[in-house]
Amino acid sequence: MSRTYRDPIHKEIFLDSENKVEKLLIDLIDCRELQRLRWIKQLGTSWLTFHGAEATRFPHSLGSMHVANLMFEKLSRDLNLEKGKYDHYRALVLVAALLHDIGHSPFSHSSEDINDIKHEVWTQKLILSPETQINKVLESYQSGFARDIATILNKTYPVKFLSSIVNSQLDCDRFDYLIRDSFHTGTAYGNFDLNRVIASITVDVENDCLVVSGEKGMLAVEDYLYARYSMYLQVYQHKKCLASDSHLLKLFQRVKILIRSKRIAYLETGLMKWITNPENLTVTEFLNIDDTTVMHHIKHWAQEKDLILKDLSKRFLSRQLFKAEKIEKGTDLKELYLEKSSSLKKDNLDPDYYLDIVTIASNPYNFYNPDASNFHKAIFVKDHNQLKEISTISHIVKSLVQNDFENSWVISINKNDQQSAQKEFSLI
Numbered sequence: 001m002s003r004t005y006r007d008p009i010h011k012e013i014f015l016d017s018e019n020k021v022e023k024l025l026i027d028l029i030d031c032r033e034l035q036r037l038r039w040i041k042q043l044g045t046s047w048l049t050f051h052g053a054e055a056t057r058f059p060h061s062l063g064s065m066h067v068a069n070l071m072f073e074k075l076s077r078d079l080n081l082e083k084g085k086y087d088h089y090r091a092l093v094l095v096a097a098l099l100h101d102i103g104h105s106p107f108s109h110s111s112e113d114i115n116d117i118k119h120e121v122w123t124q125k126l127i128l129s130p131e132t133q134i135n136k137v138l139e140s141y142q143s144g145f146a147r148d149i150a151t152i153l154n155k156t157y158p159v160k161f162l163s164s165i166v167n168s169q170l171d172c173d174r175f176d177y178l179i180r181d182s183f184h185t186g187t188a189y190g191n192f193d194l195n196r197v198i199a200s201i202t203v204d205v206e207n208d209c210l211v212v213s214g215e216k217g218m219l220a221v222e223d224y225l226y227a228r229y230s231m232y233l234q235v236y237q238h239k240k241c242l243a244s245d246s247h248l249l250k251l252f253q254r255v256k257i258l259i260r261s262k263r264i265a266y267l268e269t270g271l272m273k274w275i276t277n278p279e280n281l282t283v284t285e286f287l288n289i290d291d292t293t294v295m296h297h298i299k300h301w302a303q304e305k306d307l308i309l310k311d312l313s314k315r316f317l318s319r320q321l322f323k324a325e326k327i328e329k330g331t332d333l334k335e336l337y338l339e340k341s342s343s344l345k346k347d348n349l350d351p352d353y354y355l356d357i358v359t360i361a362s363n364p365y366n367f368y369n370p371d372a373s374n375f376h377k378a379i380f381v382k383d384h385n386q387l388k389e390i391s392t393i394s395h396i397v398k399s400l401v402q403n404d405f406e407n408s409w410v411i412s413i414n415k416n417d418q419q420s421a422q423k424e425f426s427l428i
Helices: 021-030 032-039 058-078 083-099 108-114 121-127 131-139 146-154 160-166 172-184 194-200 214-236 239-260 269-276 285-286 291-301 305-317 333-346 395-402 413-422
Strands: 003-007 011-015 201-204 207-212 321-328 357-362 380-383 388-390 407-412
Touching: 003 058, 011 021, 011 058, 021 032, 021 131, 032 058, 032 108, 032 131, 032 285, 058 083, 058 172, 058 333, 058 380, 083 160, 083 285, 083 333, 108 121, 108 239, 108 269, 108 291, 121 131, 121 146, 121 285, 121 305, 131 146, 131 207, 146 160, 146 333, 160 172, 160 207, 172 194, 172 214, 194 201, 194 214, 194 239, 201 380, 207 214, 239 269, 239 291, 239 305, 239 321, 239 357, 239 407, 269 285, 269 291, 333 357
Parallel strands: 207 380
Antiparallel strands: 003 011, 201 207, 321 407, 357 407, 380 388
């Protein structure tokens, strides 16, 4: 049976079950590991800043697959691929694009600093583990196919440009999430001409990499890179998003302390392992943890006897977030922290939980951090049969890359909330 997925960004994503590759994609979409992404927010805690940012990793995964298909069709025409290679390569690229995010933990990137495990690690585990539905579907399609998908994602597959479609400076993942995140945050910063960018990309056979064709192609990619720059500056690094992420991390910092001292009343075994010993999580335990698990616990923790955890949980649930203020360049961060800490202690508030300094280290700016010696870590423009890294010939990209965009914020409880906290309890 064929499927049509109605997508707010790409409109209709159609899969034909009569086509062997597309039947595989349908079967994978129905697997538990992919369906779990319906319960993982795409933009982490950003819904506390942008009220429309409620989308999940599930539609982004389908969108990435759709964009990968558009890219692959264009590139396969450029290369004039024979039927056998076309079918095999298409399966590899579309499946890898569909599955690239299945290893995300609750609130996506917002939680990765809780246990220092990146989602790519669990993505590989879920693809390669014989326990998962996804692994069974992949192996029933073709023996060893799960391993091939893992190599596409970790960039060790022999045909390098296939991995670049899924993970590079010009990939289906970035193309989809910029437009999708812009839509759901109610902003226009991430919009660019996707079709024009795809039309400008081709394969440099000698170096087995994606490149941009000529000056016209470069103009389209400049627009795309500026969209990336704008989204990082205006959305992903919005000061309220930094504050809500910091709040979540401080909350779990307190949970870790209470686990060690055995003073926490409510904590399921699976989540405790995810917090303290993630390397020993079973596949089943990992799959049972999503945003709803964490929110369920935070609601319980709002009733805990421990006053810090109780307060942080209540504030998170009611969006009483701490205030983020940009720090002037040249400020001594250690001195500022000591000064703010002293003020909080006078008001009986523990700076370990009510104060944070966040620095976005981005020089050159992390929206595009080129490695001109690596064809797979930079964007190259093919001009008169010569490959040139885009920032060396584009004044727009050069100005962005060369500027120092490093910024720091002090995140702390605001004065009004500070007074109410003082009245309720003493934390030191």
